[in-house]
Amino acid sequence: MTEDTRAVIPGSLPAAGRGAPAPGPAGRLPGDGRGRVLVARLDDVGDVLLAGPAVRAVRAHAREVTMLAGPNGRPAAELLPGVDRVIEWRAPWIDHRPPPVSAESVTELVRLVRGTDEAVILTSFHQSALPLAMLLRLAGVRRIAAISEDYPGSLLDVRHLVDESRDVPEAERMLDLARAAGFVLPAGDDGRLAVRRPLPDAGRFGIGGGDYVVVHPGASAPARTWPAGRARQAVRELAADGHRVVVTGTERALTAHVAGGAALDLGGRTTLAELAAVIDGAAVLVAGNTGPAHLAAAVGTPVVSLFAPVVPAARWAPYGVPSVLLGDQDAPCRGSRARVCPVPGHPCLTRVISEEVVKAVRELSQ
Known part of the structure; x- marks a missing residue:
């Protein structure tokens, strides 16, 4: 059964580890051996960079983090601390120049993400997480979390509900979803944006x-x-x-x-x-x-x-x-x-x- 959560979003830059972790299925909490987690953000460079704090929260509890990114956002995904691997896939419902939906493309994504234990789907307020959730279900992903105003049926395990009339900073909105899925920032992480260092000369x-x-x-x-x-x-x-x-x-x-x-x-x-x-x-x-x-x-x-x-x-x-x-x-x-x-x-x-x-x-x- 889908677990519904409601956002409690801080009004300013989040402090490290702020907020209690939300229990997952069977009351599971962070630190209980979370395995391979997929974090998806399928649009552009800025969108992916703003996902950075949420990615680090996931990585603090997961054995491995794979970032699913579109071709425009992939270079940013490769710069994010906490990302172990990047998968590139062009989403027909998000990309600015959307490709046609094809069985071959869907099959390829299912193949690439097979073996993932959990997924956190990050979207903007005007995007739907449900098409990707369906494909991840076909790949056998057991636990999926996303923000969704639409009824998700069996597509989501954690359906996070947000008051979209409040214009909350995008980085905080995504971090709040990670928290609802049971992933919190580690002590000492200030929740700001970051890139891998050292940078090139x-x-x-x-x-x-x-x-x-x-x-x-x-x-x-x-x-x-x-x-x-x-x-x-x-x-x-x-x-x-x-x-x-x-x-x-x-x-x-x-x-x-x-x-x-x-x-x-x-x-x-x-x-x-x-x-x-x-x-x-x-x-x-x-x-x-x-x-x-x-x-x-x-x-x-x-x-x-x-x-x-x-x-x-x-x-x-x-x-x-x-x-x-x-x-x-x-x-x-x-x-x-x-x-x-x-x-x-x-x-x-x-x-x-x-x-x-x-x-x-x-x-x-x-």
Whole structure:
């Protein structure tokens, strides 16, 4: 019979080990020889990084943790402390470019996860855990936990119910599910985001010593992107204000335009681990609501966040690090989850001027 639990979510950064573990089937508690546990987060880099505290809670009690990630999130999964193995699988109900559902793909996933004892399925509030739960049942997974508003029948053993009208930080929401499944953070773990260390040596990029500011102008969705012209102007003004500036990203034409001779352009030159190292050495990161903002949180670098309100900042703003949020959070696109801005002129971010960014960088780098 499915065990229903209700969220008791802390209102701020969770203390290590906060909350009593929820009993599993037959009253089982953490520390009773939990075996191979699968933790699933099937979307993007930032989503996977925010799952880090939940992953560490699971690893504190499991013999082995496998992370099931999509192709976009796999590089982040490989950076998470507590992950022993990563399985990549593109979910047709989550991926931005969903593949067709096929018997071959389903069979492959069932084969890859067979031998798993338990699973914790991590999802956002607008995603369903039930399709994956069904496939994991076919693979013989004996105990499955997830947040589910929909009736799960026999698909879940731990159905965690959350009041989604409250915009709780995503990292805390996922950690709360882990706690409900009987996995709590070990003593001394502060519940912040983290990456595996040591990180690669960023010296090969010629950044040199001393403070610098990283500007990351791109984002996976156009609705979350600050206009390139504004980013280029901000780079020039940051340089004029005495900052060394490094521009990062995967789109080389964009980073070259934004750097414009006033900054070191690393566009297309870094792996995710190397990008983490570059951001780790920075005084401040300037970025939109995109994976590198969460990467900065994971290495402890303050963030000037150019945040489009298509998703709630309370859930998705940089977690656990000093940050300044720029952008109109009451714009008409608020809560739309749009990937392309539905409002002519993209006003939530186009109205943010470069002087505001320079001021925010000064504030965070003092």
